[in-house]
Amino acid sequence: MARTLAMFTDVSLCIGCRACQVACKQWNQLAPEEPEWTGTYQNHAHFTDKSYRLVRFFEETDDKGQMKQWHMMSDVCKHCAQAGCLEACPTGAIYRTEYGTVNINQDICNGCRYCVSACPFGVVAFNHDTGTATKCTFCNDRIHNGLGPACAKACPTESIRFGFRDELAVKAKQRVGELKKQGYKDAQLYGEDQGGALGGLNAFFLLLGKPAIYGLPEKPKLPQRNVIADSLLSIGSAVLVGLGALLAFRDRPGKAGA
């Protein structure tokens, strides 16, 4: 496997211009969509089959409900090291590339939509026109030709950075240190730790506060972690059913009166 690639999104630098969203649409030839009113500048409310990058806007309020801070964050598929969508996919359409990114082979996907509900971040979307599941490809065509993803290329403030994961992680940690010195005491990395949730995210973030402010799960869990425990409980249930049937149908002379 080649050296793992990553995207690092630093929300402290995001100005909410959505150049990333537009660049993504242009490069990936994603059709325009009807705008929707979400109550903020955010459009759309969720990732869709035609929006793989999504700038989210959040208004953080204090205990009295007063506006405290306005947050902007360019969100994208996290390309998890342990990916719920990839593990769920029954066809093997979702695969890991040699760069560590997660991609959906559109020629294999049969549109069962299991990956859509298996993603802990609600990234994967179903395309009703093609009948397949879609999401950010990490610009698979570009990275195989020596280019970075279109979103990172377009970002005017370098809020989105692309590079080798290990190098980006060093820069990200330095940036957290700088921000803390500047008074952003809650600045933290999300998904950088490869020993943490989901084995680390290959698109990781620098947040200025708790993940919950950005609508992100504090500790995302790989849904497939449930399979073994749930299966064992099912086996227990099967044993009881089998025993019940044996007891009900076994011959008991004198009692049931055959």
Place this chain on the structure above:
Amino acid sequence: MEPGLLKNSDWPLLIDLYFFLGGLAGGAFVIATIANLLDARRYRDIVRVGYYIAFLAILPGPLFLVADLGLPTRFLHMVMVSKPSLEIGMNAFTVGPFHLKLLSPMNAGAWALLGFSVLAFLAALDVFLEDRGGRSMSTLRVVAGVIGGFFGFFIAAYPGVLLGATARPLFISAHWLGALFLAVGASTGGAAIALILSLLGGQARESLSRLMRFTVFALILQLAALVLFIVAVQTAGSTGIGQALAQLLSGPYSLTFWLGAVVVGILVPLALQLAGGIKKAAPAMTALVSALILIGGFLVKYVIIAVGQAT
């Protein structure tokens, strides 16, 4: 976490129907197999009807699943692709064009459905040949019955495990869905056989009463698994759970849950059966109790899937 962040698969009623019929088929098959192993002659009616029901109930399953796909022509990709990718997950095995993903219940379920369908066909065929005056190939029936019985358990349980391996708040903290779905498969499988037998009105009063004894046992197991499911979800305490449980227990789905799944599907049949005495097995009463169990068995799966997808 903001529950609104997550997406759902929008699986339609067709999938609920498959989960219901698959569970029923698995349950009926297991009952027929155990009855056949214990006393093939005495329980001949249960074995016959059980294997017929298992085959007929699983028959539309693959059709429903294929019809629901975004690209139905690619249904075979569930188990094989001509050019598989290299890295398709942990515990994934590829042999030639075939792949098995142990952590993907949908992939494992597709394999099990294939195996179960073949064995359910063989068992039903053997019963059919015997009905037509031929001799039963008893060895084939025993082998197909035993192996198919394991597949039958799998077919009944895996949809619950499949749901548990999604990020939906209600499902991911449930843990008991596989066990619950298996118990529902057993109760509805038993009820389906009992319904047919009581409508046919044969002389098999005694075996019918034994079948109802088993069905009541499965129903109690179903109730226990349902309680454990709710307790597990409640104690998980993750965000989004409160809303999901409220929808199920006191919100728009509560009537279907309490009245349909619990009262009609479990409590009334249990009360009727226990009050009337299981041994009597009066055909009309048995038919009524069985019908209620079947309705409740569908509703309990339907309502849990609906709430899990909606919240």
